[in-house]
Amino acid sequence: MGARRLSVTIAMAFSVLGGVARASGDGAESPWYIDQFGGAQPDLDALYAGRPGIVMMRSPRPQLYIAWRLLHGQRVGTAAGAALSIPCCDGPEHVYSADAPPTGVDAWIAARKLVPSAPELKTGIPTERDGANYTSIANCFPEAFDTAASTLKARAADHGATSPAVFVWLTRQDAVFRSCHEAGVTLPGAGEGGPDWLQADEAYQQAALALYDGRALEAADRFAAIARDAKSPWRGVAPYLQARALAREAKAHPSPAAFAKALAALKAVAAAPAGTFGQSQVTGLSRSLEFRSEPARLTTELLAELGRADPPANIAVSFRDLSDLSDKAAVKPEPTDWIATLQSFAVVPDDSDDAARARAGEAARQAGLAHAVERWRAGRDVTWLITALSLANSGELPASVLAAARATPTSSPAWISLRHDLIRLDIAGGADPDGARREVDAVLARTDLSVRDRNVFTAQRLRLATDLHDFAKFALRHRLCGGGDDAKTGCVRDKWYGGYEVSGVYDGPGYKGTVGFGEDARAAIDRMPLRGRMALGVDGSLPQALRLDLAVTNFGRAVQLRDDAAIDALCGQLLSLLSQMSGDWRMISKTPSGPDKRFAVFLALAKIPGVRTDLVAYTRPEGTVPEFQRYWTDWIIPAKGDPNAKPPALALYQSAGFGVSTNAPDAETDLDCLGECGHGSSTARPPAFETAYEARARAERAFFFKSDHEYDKPPPPAPADSLIVWNEMLTYTAAHPADPRVPEALYWLIHVGHYGGSHDHSGCRAFKLLHSRYPNSVWARKARVYND
């Protein structure tokens, strides 16, 4: 195939991706080369050090806040970056460790062993209370267990581990910790006197029990009394615990008076002499109250704290507070307003149909764009420039905005994100392809791109491919966060998503591999005519597994097109690519055209359940022939093409069809960034030449009869005069009883029927023929029942 023809083929491949609208879809859960969570550790390190790369709307808010800081010259660094890259503030998990000195519950359980008569704990110590709707709420924290453990050691040392009073103390403390999980626990032997130290401790234990049992006001009063008791060893910690009890009460029964009382108690702790117990907790606890009682004042305080050049110690908590407050505020603070505008997610009722969702999404995009432009004009802040470009479709941005974006120096941390959108808009706007290609090549020549960003720019470059080899060069994407082993990659993706990856799309077996076709490349390949696909299939720069994908889908197309020359050529490739079936490929190649050859071809089809005419619907055959995966389909070869046949919707490629409505118009689908980057449309303007090849692909598509159907719908009727593959196989087997391949062919036809791919009960018919004519064959023994 000559170079000119190849370039024409590629141009055609993209010509169907036309139209301008809002990039849609819910973003990728399973695709594997664009990670909105920042990618692997080296890329995350670069991010934390100051390189935000492409700012993606579907990154989590805290990671977008990292970008906000960097774009404003504020530092992030490894510790703050790591804290902002994982979900924050979901409460403590209880860790029982034997690798280090015991702490928390472990410390308490270990300390109890000092007392020989300590009652055996039948189970561990649950520290959560049951909440509403099957939730659990953390109630007791490790510090309480640490304190109890050290107190028990001290009391045992002072009074003897076998002392009856120590035993009483222990049983009371057990009761306190039972109340972490159980309601209504009482302190055993309360009020029965005993040594002074035991009575002082009893007062403290009663207060703690009241706190854990939800009687916060009673707990506060008890701690206050302890604070006034000059003899109590707990006098020093009591003021803080009183404040904590009042804070719990304010949260449980909110009122201005309750908040004021709790905040005043916390202020008193803060104002106490340095070193007073609990002072380090005062800020966090006060903020948790102010979050509810004084949101405006707390917002101002958080903005000041987060506005400093260096990240504050608890940056993730502070940002989470700011973000949550912002959600409730009538006017959002600048950083969270920026994030909300960048994301511009439409809020629609759950039962909205696709059209209503699309309208709401477009309205949100346009509103976000107008706001971003207005904010940029107000302050010339580059973050708003990024947002404006991210939300814009071609032709929508004022010249001044575009000029500012183009004038941004390459040294700016905003440059990569702006350049990505400028190239996107240029391509969509029909800019000179040579110029656009030079621009993308210049970006790809940079050495500071993250793997994720390189994959995105590679997708843009693919749109500008000059010929098939150029296409092959930019069709591949590098896998990120593969295999789910985040310990090796450093990826944080699994902290946010419990998703999984599909298999059979990389260059390795199963889930293994490091590169694969980009979804945009797969869509383009599926829109090529057979000869273009076949030429690509022998491109030595592609990994063997991907050439197998091409060869098998090309085989399916060649069968549908009754193209024996193509079939023979593909059998030559499949001899090495799918050597498990080498006998079949040789048989097909050596058999002259006609019914005998068709039988050989159809037998091969019957053995590979995953064959389809398009990559998006196909499943790679892996392992031995019986291990090949996917359901068979009812192969039907029309006599006349269907002029209305359409290629698969692009939404099927984005995120492998997960989370994207398959009704989404092609123009709303983003195959460059898989819906992660921004709402601005990435659809390419179709090239205006060589429609002859587009016509050829369309003409071929007309013969790709698709019998796959939804479970709840009947199969589509076969067009008149079609060649029904399984019927012809049955006819052939009936007419050639001595052909040694026939029993096996019948076996596979039964198998096809098991998996819903039969035609007019072809599986049942095959079963009857196999068992009536070849009852003692190995194939009959293998197929003892049928399900058709």
Added chain:
Amino acid sequence: MWAWERPEDLRFLPADTEVAVQTGFVSLSGSDVTARGRRFTLLADRARVTMVVVHVQIDPRRPPVWTPDVRARLADAVVAHLGAETPKTVQIDLEVRASQRQMLLDLLTDVRARLPSPTRLSMTALASWCETETWLSDAPVDEIAPMLFRMGATGARMRAKLAAGGDFTNPRCRTALAVSSDAPIVRAPAGRRVYLFDPQGWTPAVFETVRERVTGWAQGG
């Protein structure tokens, strides 16, 4: 119907459907046992919620240290996260490697010992365990639910066997099975408890689709 940990509203479920709610997450990493309860709400008719599930996972990066102490802590952590009410059935969801099978058996034994006697104990199992693993017969459980999804290389064989009217080799695996909404099974033995999993979160439409498929098995489909 499995209610995995994400906000789920299953109030649409019909009366003949039960809910297995995941209430606990327990992780074993070396000798560290980490546990927590459910953080997201499940809205469902309480009468429908008859089972709690505790998901246990073993950190692949740090081989487990299986001492008596760790073993006891793991079982304690599981039992501590069964939720507010004693359920009729507790299910343990733990996938183990070949070298860790004894740990799973130990855990099931220990949890069984900690549960009140009327409480049934169920376990999930990889479908392949029900074909080739004799150790499964020692599991002290009332029910084994083989999972007919994410089956890997053995999946085709298993599906073919079931589609052909076959059944799990181990008879203990013949009282329940589990399917996922995104991995349809053409045919499976009817008349047993079917656990339904959805990787995205349940909606009425997805539920109805899966329900129709499963009902089809009973009708000989």
